[in-house]
Amino acid sequence: MSRRWVVGRTVLVLAAALAAGGAGAQQRESASSPQPGSAGSARTPPVAAHGAGMPAGMPAPLSAPTEAGQDAFAAIAEVVRILDADPHTDWRQVDLERLRQHLIDMNEVVLRATVQAHLVPGGLAMEVTGTGRTGAAIRSMVIPHAAELDRMPGLTATAETIADGVRLTVTAREAGDGAAVARLRGLGFIGLLTLGAHHQRHHLALARGLAMPSGGH
Numbered sequence: 305m306s307r308r309w310v311v312g313r314t315v316l317v318l319a320a321a322l323a324a325g326g327a328g329a330q331q332r333e334s335a336s337s338p339q340p341g342s343a344g345s346a347r348t349p350p351v352a353a354h355g356a357g358m359p360a361g362m363p364a365p366l367s368a369p370t371e372a373g374q375d376a377f378a379a380i381a382e383v384v385r386i387l388d389a390d391p392h393t394d395w396r397q398v399d400l401e402r403l404r405q406h407l408i409d410m411n412e413v414v415l416r417a418t419v420q421a422h423l424v425p426g427g428l429a430m431e432v433t434g435t436g437r438t439g440a441a442i443r444s445m446v447i448p449h450a451a452e453l454d455r456m457p458g459l460t461a462t463a464e465t466i467a468d469g470v471r472l473t474v475t476a477r478e479a480g481d482g483a484a485v486a487r488l489r490g491l492g493f494i495g496l497l498t499l500g501a502h503h504q505r506h507h508l509a510l511a512r513g514l515a516m517p518s519g520g521h
Contacts, residue, residue: 376404376407376408376411379403379407379507380400380403380404380407380511383400383403383507383508383511384400386508387511387512393512394512394513397512397513397514398511398512398513399510399511399512399513400511402510402511402513403507403510403511406506406507406510407507408437408441409437409440409441409444409445410441410445412434412437412438412441412442413432413434413438413441413442413445413446413497414494414497416434416438417432417433417434417438417441417442417469418432418433418434419431419432419492419493419494420433421492421493423489424473424475425475425479426475426476426479426485427460427473427474427475427476427485427488427489428473428474428475428488428489428492429471429472429473430471430472430473430474430492430493431466431469431470431471432446432469432470432471432472432493433466433467433468433469434468434469435468439468439469442468442469442470443465443469443470445497446463446469446470446472446497447463447465447470449463449497449500450462450463450470450472450474451463452499452500452502453474453496453499453500456499456500457477458476458477458478458481458484459474459475459476459477459488460474460475460476460477461473461474461475472493472496474488474496475488476488
């Protein structure tokens with residue numbers, strides 16, 4: 305046997321061994337790498353990562369809105385809930401339109417009335433005026449509210465009709481009570497209008513269709 309034949313045979317054996325090793329490595333890599341969409345795949349679709357297609361960074365929505373959207377609407381909705389919860393509500397007498405008209409009057413007085421205030425001994429005199437619906441709303445609201453103020457301890461209140469409105473005069477019962485005088489002057493017309501816890505009861509009575517002993521709607 306010649307030396308050249310032995311060397312040639314040795315080269316062929318080594319080449320075959322290398323080829324077999326490369327094929328086995330490819331098979332092992334293919335077996336260990338999961339195919340797209342297979343159970344072994346660790347990739348998560350982009351949509352599933354944020355849920356329902358929501359863009360990244362967008363806050364999660366609230367379960368439901370909590371604001372009624374408008375103050376008069378919210379006041380009426382509150383009264384409706386009270387009426388619904390009361391088994392003694394007489395729905396034949398309920399008059400929510402009456403309440404709505406009163407809330408319109410409140411809006412006219414609070415936002416559109418003109419007020420000219422003057423200091424008087426022990427308090428304040430206010431000429432509250434407006435035209436059209438505003439003037440009518442002033443008379444409807446301020447005159448009965450003066451009666452409510454006059455029933456409060458420490459205050460005296462009177463109201464008289466003038467052209468396009470009402471003159472409201474409020475004084476401290478004790479003219480020498482400097483703190484009380486300063487308070488009512490500081491409150492002014494709109495602050496005095498808020499005094500008393502009768503507004504909510506008044507709204508409910510209007511919605512129930514009850515008569516108002518102090519006038520108004």
